[in-house]
Amino acid sequence: xxxxxxxxxxxxxxxxxxxxxxxxxxxxxxxxxxxxxxxxxxxxxxxxxxxxxxxxxxxxxxxxxxxxxxxxxxxxxxxxxxxxxxxxxxxxxxxxxxxxxxxxxxxxxxxxxxxxxxxxxxxxxxxxxxxxxxxxxxxxxxxxxxxxxxxxxxxxxxxxxxxxxxxxxxxxxxxxxxxxxxxxxxxxxxxxxxxxxxxxxxxxxxxxxxxxxxxxxxxxxxxxxxxxxxxxxxxxxxxxxxxxxxxxxxxxxxxxxxxxxxxxxxxxxxxx
Numbered sequence: 001x002x003x004x005x006x007x008x009x010x011x012x013x014x015x016x017x018x019x020x021x022x023x024x025x026x027x028x029x030x031x032x033x034x035x036x037x038x039x040x041x042x043x044x045x046x047x048x049x050x051x052x053x054x055x056x057x058x059x060x061x062x063x064x065x066x067x068x069x070x071x072x073x074x075x076x077x078x079x080x081x082x083x084x085x086x087x088x089x090x091x092x093x094x095x096x097x098x099x100x101x102x103x104x105x106x107x108x109x110x111x112x113x114x115x116x117x118x119x120x121x122x123x124x125x126x127x128x129x130x131x132x133x134x135x136x137x138x139x140x141x142x143x144x145x146x147x148x149x150x151x152x153x154x155x156x157x158x159x160x161x162x163x164x165x166x167x168x169x170x171x172x173x174x175x176x177x178x179x180x181x182x183x184x185x186x187x188x189x190x191x192x193x194x195x196x197x198x199x200x201x202x203x204x205x206x207x208x209x210x211x212x213x214x215x216x217x218x219x220x221x222x223x224x225x226x227x228x229x230x231x232x233x234x235x236x237x238x239x240x241x242x243x244x245x246x247x248x249x250x251x252x253x254x255x256x257x258x259x260x261x262x263x264x265x266x267x268x269x270x271x272x
Contacts (some may be wrong), residue, residue, distance in 0.1 A: 057193060058085075070196050072122055108141075146184055146188075146255070147179045147180065147182070147258045148260075149175070151172055153174030155229050156170070156265055161229045163228050166228055170224070180201075182197060188253050189248065189249050189251055190237055190249070191218075193259060198221065206219040215248075216249040221261060229263075232266050233263065
């Protein structure tokens with residue numbers, strides 16, 4: 001009898017436990033549904049995927065038998081739901097950082113374009129500035145010059161009229177000085193050039209200054225004087241082939257002039 005009594009008591013207690021578990025399972029079921037819905041909405045954005053999950057989870061509490069009610073999947077999902085919700089929240093928190101990265105790099109790509117535009121403006125003054133002009137070396141104009149020569153060629157054809165002892169001073173070709181170049185100084189006269197040349201080449205020169213006309217008269221060149229080869233002999237000068245009508249000290253020489261001192265034996269008639 002006692003064994004049966006114990007069996008009945010155990011059966012009643014078991015039924016009470018099962019009934020309590022069943023009611024407790026029904027009380028916790030709404031919380032399990034809310035958690036599973038929040039988990040699926042966090043994982044999948046579309047409503048089409050959340051609805052099948054909700055419907056399948058809603059059937060789970062009615063499907064199991066009375067003996068398996070304490071081990072319903074709702075309790076396990078309710079326990080695991082916070083973990084999945086926490087893991088699903090982390091990608092959503094990192095998403096703004098991934099989208100903000102291009103916005104920060106955008107100004108960096110624009111900086112070179114603005115710097116490139118400013119570079120020509122900074123170098124523009126260098127291109128506009130003209131380089132210092134180097135003036136070509138100034139070539140001074142050539143110094144004015146003239147030529148002068150001394151000739152007694154006419155004596156060679158009048159050697160019979162030449163004074164004795166003068167034959168040694170007459171050159172074989174009749175030229176005491178061939179044509180030489182002389183640099184002109186400002187205001188040089190024919191007389192100035194003759195003095196300069198005879199002094200430079202060591203040729204004797206005899207002259208006199210006329211007080212009436214204040215002009216120089218050439219008496220002898222190279223020890224050959226007037227009347228040494230006849231009464232009409234003496235020295236004359238020509239400029240560019242013409243015999244001037246003024247004294248040698250009154251004729252101003254110009255650049256390029258050709259001066260010739262000539263000894264005449266016939267008052268200039270023997271000069272060609």
